[in-house]
Amino acid sequence: MGFEECYQLGNVTKTHGLRGEVVLFLDVDNPQEYQELESVFIDLNGKLVPFFMESFHLQGDRAIVAFEEIESIEDASELIGRDLYLPLNRLPKLPKGKYYYHELPGLQVFDGGQLLGQVTQVYQMPNNNLLAVDHQGIEILIPLEEAIVHTVDIAAGKILCTLPDGLLDVYLDQKP
Numbered sequence: 001m002g003f004e005e006c007y008q009l010g011n012v013t014k015t016h017g018l019r020g021e022v023v024l025f026l027d028v029d030n031p032q033e034y035q036e037l038e039s040v041f042i043d044l045n046g047k048l049v050p051f052f053m054e055s056f057h058l059q060g061d062r063a064i065v066a067f068e069e070i071e072s073i074e075d076a077s078e079l080i081g082r083d084l085y086l087p088l089n090r091l092p093k094l095p096k097g098k099y100y101y102h103e104l105p106g107l108q109v110f111d112g113g114q115l116l117g118q119v120t121q122v123y124q125m126p127n128n129n130l131l132a133v134d135h136q137g138i139e140i141l142i143p144l145e146e147a148i149v150h151t152v153d154i155a156a157g158k159i160l161c162t163l164p165d166g167l168l169d170v171y172l173d174q175k176p
Helices: 073-077 167-172
Strands: 006-016 021-026 039-044 047-059 062-067 083-087 108-111 114-123 130-135 138-143 149-153 158-161
Touching: 006 039, 006 073, 114 138, 138 167
Parallel strands: 108 158
Antiparallel strands: 006 021, 006 083, 021 062, 039 047, 039 083, 047 062, 108 114, 114 130, 130 138, 149 158
């Protein structure tokens, strides 16, 4: 299984106790959806390695976990800072009209019926997430806000938006 087939669930933050348990941070909206988790993939030097759980105790967005074959604090220490992954098919189903950011690249973006281009990626920023759109070979950034992005239709491969006046001109203006 490769990284492109997975999503990042969180990471290992620290050891817990002396018997090899670790604390996981679950970077998800609803950690309770993962209470029945039995295994995860851990990024070990650029490779996803499966780890199976002996125990999993959820506490908010953290979990205390004992992995099979991790029996000591020394073994557990090697996992600190490592990222956790799950296959994309394990993502919780979203209500109609909601979407995951990894579903957006490749969608066509329209402004008032006019094709702007294709989403190349989503930049997740602290204050505002941005759609990166290839517009005639130029990357334009569109704030991913309800006032601008009105409809995301994954099945149709379309995003309908209304750009603020002058936004496109900022990227197309070639004056020094």
